[in-house]
Amino acid sequence: MVKFDQFINVIHSAVQSANEALMQENLKLLETYFEDADESQEMKASLDEALDSIEKILQQTKPTREVLQQALKSFSGARKALENEDKPGTTKLAKSLRAKTVALQFPEQSSNGITMRNAHVPLISLVPVTMAQVSEVKFKTPLELQVENDELIISFSPTVSESKIENQHTVASIEITITPQASAAGLKALIKGYDNLLRSQIPN
Template identity: 25%
Template sequence: MIKFSQLVSAIQNSVEEAAFSVSQENFKTLLSYFHTEKRVSAPESNEPTMHEHPLTPDDFEALVPKSVCIQFPKDDNSTHDVHVPLIALTPINNIQLSEMEIDIDMEIMEKDGDILIGFPSHKKSLFGSSSAHQSANNARVKIKIAPGGKPTGVTTIIEGYEKVLRAQVPN
């Protein structure tokens, strides 16, 4: 027997962990469209204190888009190279948890002001048949994952690359 509050807390922690895992996969997908360059600026003094050294753009990783070069024909039979970021060519599908459904077969009782729950045991007879009506699984979890909309920042980045791409394409 465990406290009902412990079960609810375990479910909440599981949902939070699942949502975090999904967000990490979405981030990994986004980063697959970029190369990273580490930029590090040296502090002015020899003492490595965070408060004395203000952050500069060189303190962060730079994301450089993975690109392909596409040649466009021009009227004079020459070609014009256009550098196209891959993120502007392929759809990015973010996923998100939309719903979690938990179906638990449990016994509930009250003891000393706490609600306790237990999971019924399934006893087998000598002939191998189960005396319980339920299956051997005490819990079934359904997690529904749905496509989510792109975050505003991702949409803005893609629109920026598309604008730069349109400017490169000859008329």
């Protein structure tokens, strides 16, 4: 036997887990349409250069030594924050991504006749993006119901017949429909932006 609210929570958690698994698969689409821009590694290199410069200045005895020591400490902390502790030498910042593109040629009328013009087309504007999600879950089963300490308690009754379900008030059938929240419109806006970029390159 189980409390009714616990029963609902278990079903809800299962649906959430399924959606999270699908979300991880959907995130792999980023590898299809985007590539690493390597900006985070450039940032780390800049910090390394700044640290080297400060260390050289600290070798001199100047009145601003204390201030520079504090600056060195700050830069060291910033660099440490960038490093991935699990993989030394790599950054744990989110990667900057850029859209993968292909060069396609379009005919264009010019004073010299028809010429071919290259347009850099984002793959995300060419290949349809399909993302899966759990849209609806229905759970229906015969349950035995009873109240204990002002709490609704349920138990599964696999052997209960349909006639018994109809004739006994202590047995019920429950149907639960769970619909997840709608996906954010960010992806649509992103694709629209790349579509506009593509249209600006295509000759009229």
